Amino acid sequence: MKSTSRFIPHIVFVLLSLGAGCINGVLGTGGGLLLTFIISRSLRGKGYSPKDVFVCSMTAVIPICVFSLFTYPSKLAPAPGELIGIVLPAAAGGLVGAVLSDKLKTVILQKGFALFVIYAGIRMLLH
Numbered sequence: 416m417k418s419t420s421r422f423i424p425h426i427v428f429v430l431l432s433l434g435a436g437c438i439n440g441v442l443g444t445g446g447g448l449l450l451t452f453i454i455s456r457s458l459r460g461k462g463y464s465p466k467d468v469f470v471c472s473m474t475a476v477i478p479i480c481v482f483s484l485f486t487y488p489s490k491l492a493p494a495p496g497e498l499i500g501i502v503l504p505a506a507a508g509g510l511v512g513a514v515l516s517d518k519l520k521t522v523i524l525q526k527g528f529a530l531f532v533i534y535a536g537i538r539m540l541l542h
Contacts, residue, residue, distance in 0.1 A: 424457075428453055428456070428457050431449065431452075431453045432450065432453055432475075434449065435447075435449035435450045435453065435479070436479050436482070439476075439479045439480065439483050440479075440482070440483045440486060443483060446476060446479045447472055447473070447475075447476040447479075448532070450472040450475050450476060450479075451468060451469065451472040454468050454471045454472050454475070455468045458471070464521065465521045465524075465525065466516070466517075466521060466524070469524075
């Protein structure tokens with residue numbers, strides 16, 4: 416028989432993950448932030464670094480974004496030519512960023528990400 420103390424946190428993480436998907440679907444963003452928190456708490460004390468947690472959350476965000484993409488009205492999507500002009504440079508930037516992130520200290524990545532989120536939040540509030 417399963418221990419209640421282990422079962423309850425699992426249900427909490429499942430519900431929080433469901434919430435992360437809903438947030439991403441409604442807002443088009445933000446699910447990854449919540450997933451990073453969820454994954455960091457579920458992997459705490461198991462020997463994973465903050466970079467490992469970030470990779471896990473990015474992996475979880477991919478299907479969330481794909482499902483969210485299919486729920487938006489197609490008339491709002493960019494034309495295929497415009498999409499290629501956005502996706503290919505973004506993918507190249509992601510590759511460069513992944514290489515750089517492996518060379519930077521975790522504390523620099525955490526503080527840089529925090530500043531980026533604060534900046535984006537302020538811009539959203541002002542517009």
